[in-house]
Amino acid sequence: MNKLITILILILSANLTQGQGFVEMDTIKNPLELKDVFSGLDFQTIYVDFDGDGLKDYICQPNYKTELIDPHNEIWINSKFKKVKSFEKYWMDYDFFWFVNIDSDPEPEIFSATGYSDGIDYCFIDQDLATGKNSILFYFNPMILNSDYKYWGYPWDIKDLLVKLVNGQLKVKCSLDHKIERDGEITRPGSQSQFPVICFTGKSTQPHSNIGQINKFEWLTITELMKRIDINEK
Numbered sequence: 001m002n003k004l005i006t007i008l009i010l011i012l013s014a015n016l017t018q019g020q021g022f023v024e025m026d027t028i029k030n031p032l033e034l035k036d037v038f039s040g041l042d043f044q045t046i047y048v049d050f051d052g053d054g055l056k057d058y059i060c061q062p063n064y065k066t067e068l069i070d071p072h073n074e075i076w077i078n079s080k081f082k083k084v085k086s087f088e089k090y091w092m093d094y095d096f097f098w099f100v101n102i103d104s105d106p107e108p109e110i111f112s113a114t115g116y117s118d119g120i121d122y123c124f125i126d127q128d129l130a131t132g133k134n135s136i137l138f139y140f141n142p143m144i145l146n147s148d149y150k151y152w153g154y155p156w157d158i159k160d161l162l163v164k165l166v167n168g169q170l171k172v173k174c175s176l177d178h179k180i181e182r183d184g185e186i187t188r189p190g191s192q193s194q195f196p197v198i199c200f201t202g203k204s205t206q207p208h209s210n211i212g213q214i215n216k217f218e219w220l221t222i223t224e225l226m227k228r229i230d231i232n233e234k
Helices: 002-015 222-228
Strands: 016-018 025-028 043-048 057-062 072-075 084-088 094-101 109-116 121-126 133-139 141-147 149-152 158-161 165-167 170-178 197-200 214-220
Touching: 109 133, 133 222, 141 170, 170 222, 197 214, 214 222
Parallel strands: 141 197
Antiparallel strands: 016 165, 025 043, 043 057, 057 072, 072 084, 094 109, 109 121, 121 133, 141 149, 158 197, 165 170, 170 197, 170 214
16 A cells, blocks of 8 residues: 555656746856957856756846946857857846746746836747847736735746646646736737736735735646737747
8 A cells, every 4th residue: 555655656746746947047257258248348247058058158248337338238158158149228127037948949938027117027038049039928917926825026026937847848827817907107919818927936025015816826838828818839
């Protein structure tokens, strides 16, 4: 009997396990190999595996405290010190991003939270490192779950994405049955039928803010979720 219970536990562990959330990301001292990347401008380097090959790469940004350039370039360089892409960005009140692999290709997607005091856009972005182009998958409402408590997922409060592996498929915890109404200056794309709720871990700094009614949570793959909000997978 004990042997049977052990086998059942092993089977369940193989089919339902906690998946990988955000990819580890650090700000490091600028490597000597990158000292001339901005031709003498002061900059900072983010150290993260943005291409999914298991080796950490470099995202170089001008230091906003000393270099007030707007728009400014952000340069992405792989672990072999080869430039992968460069694009213009504008300074915003809020500009948070993390990497997380939520689909079937090796390149991680980007969770982006950008905007101003009157509104923040939350979305997942798909990378195409061959062309250096990014494309938005969909926008969503972020929610922090802490035990049985629900809080609005401000980017400075978010710690990780809630994901799990089911039979080899990564699923995110989400809700499509809610009555959350967004206000403020945010992007409202016509390409999706609603803003789903996406769940994160974290600790709220505004626990008394109203989050709206959420009726049901479920675990969906990113493909399933996109179909449910009427977005065709690319």
